[in-house]
Amino acid sequence: MELTVKQMDPEEFTRQRQEVLAQWITGKDVDFEEAVVYHKNIPLSKVFAHKLEEGKRQGITFAQPRAGVALLHEHLELLQYLQDEGGADFLPTTIDSYTRQNRYTEAQAGIEESRAVGRSMLNGFPAVNHGVAACRQVVEKMQVPVQVRHGTPDARLLAEITLAGGFTAYEGGGISYNIPYAKDVSIESTIKYWQYVDRLVGLYEERGVSINREPFGPLTGTLVPPAISHAVAVIEGVLAVAQGVRSLTLGYGQCGNLLQDVAALHTLPVVAEEYLKKLGYSNFDLTTVFHQWMGGFPQDEAKAYGVISWGATVAALGKATKVIVKTPHEALGIPTKEANAAGIRTTKQILNMLKDQTLPMTKELALEEQMILRETRAILDKVLELGEGDIAVGAVRAFQAGVIDVPFAPSRFNAGKILPARDSQGAVRMLDFGNLPFDTEIKAFHQERIALRGRDEGRDPSFQMVIDDIYAIGKGMLVGRPRSKEAGLRWSAFEERGAMSGISQCEIK
Known part of the structure; x- marks a missing residue:
C-alpha cells in the first residue's frame, strides 16, 4: 500500500482486516455489523464524544485517570472505585506492555500467572486476550464513558476487539505511539497501521456510531517544545479526519511554565482547525486534553500533590476539555486505587474552584501564543512542502530531514x-x-x-x-x-x- 493521506482503498482495508483478525483467537469474535447494533444501544451518557461536546459547550474541564490490571474482575473493581470514590468523569482501560508489542502469548501467560498468585502481574489490561465479551462487561458495568489507552505502534487488532467491545474512545497515533515508544519501527509503517485504525473508526461513523480519537500529546515528556507537539498533533489529526474520524481530541503535555502552558492550550485548537480547513476538512468536532506532569515526580506525597494541583490549575485556566490525572505515587510505581482516586479528587477540587476564572490576555501571554503559532506554522508548512501537499508523505520526509525532531526519543527514525x-x-x-x-x-x-x-x-x-x-x-x-x-x-x-x-x-x- 502506497503511503498517502487519502482514505484507504476498501479492498486494501478488507485484505488487511482478514490478516489482522487472524492474529489471535479472539479476533474471530469480532462481528462489525453486530458491533454497530451494540453501540447504538449504549446510553448517550456513556458515549465519549457526546460527553466531550457537552463539556466543551458548557466550558467544563473533565478529569480522567490512567488505570488497568490483568484480570477482568480486578479491573472492574478498580474502575468502579475510581468512578465512585475518585469521581472520575471518564474512565480508562490502560493496556499492558505485552499487548502493546503484539505479544499475545506472553500476555496470556501474564493472565495465568496473575490468577495463580492472586494479584496483577501485568501493568495493564490485556484486552486482546480477554476478547470482545470481557470488554463489553467493562463498558456495561461503568456509568461513565471508557477509553482505551495504551502505547501501541501496531494497534489494529486491539482496535478491532475493543471497539467491537463497546469502547467509545481510542487513544494513539502513528507518530505519537511510535517515536516515543519504539526504536526500530518506521514512521511510514505506523502511519499506515494507524490509518487502518482511523478507517475502522470512520466505518463506525458512517454507520452512525461515534468513536472519539485522541492522539497522544505529550510525546517524550516535559521538555518537548509546544510547537513540536502541536505539529505532531495536527498531523495526526489530519490523518485521522482523512480516514473518516469525526470526534477528535488533540493533546498537550504540561511543560511547567503557566503562561506557556496556557498559551499552548489556547493555540492548539486554533492551529489544528486552521490546517484541517486549509486541507479541505470541515466535518469534525475538536476538543482538547491536557496531560498533567509527565516527568519525574517527588517521592514525598505532599510534594506530589503539589505537582498534581499545579497541573490541574493549568488545565482549568487553559480551558482544556479534559485533563489526564496523575497520582501521588508516580515516583513509586503503579499506584494503589486509593492513591489514584485521591489524585482525581485533588484535581477536581482545583477544577471546580477555577472553573469560572481565566488568565487575562497580557502582553506576555499574547507573545507566547504568537510564538507558538509562528513556530508551529513554520514546521507544518515545511511538512506540506516536503510532501508536495500530502501530509502523510510530508511527515515521513520531515522526520528524515529533522524538520520534526522529538527530543529524547528512542526511535532511530528521529533525528x-x-x-x-x-x-x-x-x-x-x-x-x-x-x-x-x-x-x-x-x-x-x-x-x-x-x-x-x-x-x-x-x-x-x-x-x-x-x-x-x-x-x-x-x-x-x-x-x-x-x-x-x-x-x-x-x-x-x-x-x-x-x-x-x-x-x-x-x-x-
Whole structure:
C-alpha cells in the first residue's frame, strides 16, 4: 500500500482486516455489523464524544485517570472505585506492555500467572486476550464513558476487539505511539497501521456510531517544545479526519511554565482547525486534553500533590476539555486505587474552584501564543512542502530531514539533534535547533531567553542545563538551578530587578 493521506482503498482495508483478525483467537469474535447494533444501544451518557461536546459547550474541564490490571474482575473493581470514590468523569482501560508489542502469548501467560498468585502481574489490561465479551462487561458495568489507552505502534487488532467491545474512545497515533515508544519501527509503517485504525473508526461513523480519537500529546515528556507537539498533533489529526474520524481530541503535555502552558492550550485548537480547513476538512468536532506532569515526580506525597494541583490549575485556566490525572505515587510505581482516586479528587477540587476564572490576555501571554503559532506554522508548512501537499508523505520526509525532531526519543527514525532547556521563568526554549525550519527572528528569541538564564546563573548555556532541568522537579524545583553561592547571589539580584515579569526585547511582531 502506497503511503498517502487519502482514505484507504476498501479492498486494501478488507485484505488487511482478514490478516489482522487472524492474529489471535479472539479476533474471530469480532462481528462489525453486530458491533454497530451494540453501540447504538449504549446510553448517550456513556458515549465519549457526546460527553466531550457537552463539556466543551458548557466550558467544563473533565478529569480522567490512567488505570488497568490483568484480570477482568480486578479491573472492574478498580474502575468502579475510581468512578465512585475518585469521581472520575471518564474512565480508562490502560493496556499492558505485552499487548502493546503484539505479544499475545506472553500476555496470556501474564493472565495465568496473575490468577495463580492472586494479584496483577501485568501493568495493564490485556484486552486482546480477554476478547470482545470481557470488554463489553467493562463498558456495561461503568456509568461513565471508557477509553482505551495504551502505547501501541501496531494497534489494529486491539482496535478491532475493543471497539467491537463497546469502547467509545481510542487513544494513539502513528507518530505519537511510535517515536516515543519504539526504536526500530518506521514512521511510514505506523502511519499506515494507524490509518487502518482511523478507517475502522470512520466505518463506525458512517454507520452512525461515534468513536472519539485522541492522539497522544505529550510525546517524550516535559521538555518537548509546544510547537513540536502541536505539529505532531495536527498531523495526526489530519490523518485521522482523512480516514473518516469525526470526534477528535488533540493533546498537550504540561511543560511547567503557566503562561506557556496556557498559551499552548489556547493555540492548539486554533492551529489544528486552521490546517484541517486549509486541507479541505470541515466535518469534525475538536476538543482538547491536557496531560498533567509527565516527568519525574517527588517521592514525598505532599510534594506530589503539589505537582498534581499545579497541573490541574493549568488545565482549568487553559480551558482544556479534559485533563489526564496523575497520582501521588508516580515516583513509586503503579499506584494503589486509593492513591489514584485521591489524585482525581485533588484535581477536581482545583477544577471546580477555577472553573469560572481565566488568565487575562497580557502582553506576555499574547507573545507566547504568537510564538507558538509562528513556530508551529513554520514546521507544518515545511511538512506540506516536503510532501508536495500530502501530509502523510510530508511527515515521513520531515522526520528524515529533522524538520520534526522529538527530543529524547528512542526511535532511530528521529533525528535527535534538537536540545531544549528552560529559560529563567521555566518556559521551554531551544538550546540547539537542529534542523527545525525556524527563521532568524524565532531563533533570536530562544537564544536571548536561554542566554539570560545563563547570565543569571553565572554559567554558559550548555547540556548541563538540560540535565539539571530533567531532575529539578524531583528536587522540588522546575528550573534546574546550580547550587553554588555565586549562582544564588546572581539569582537574588535577578529577582530584585523584576526581570521575571518583563518582556523580551526580541518581541516577534
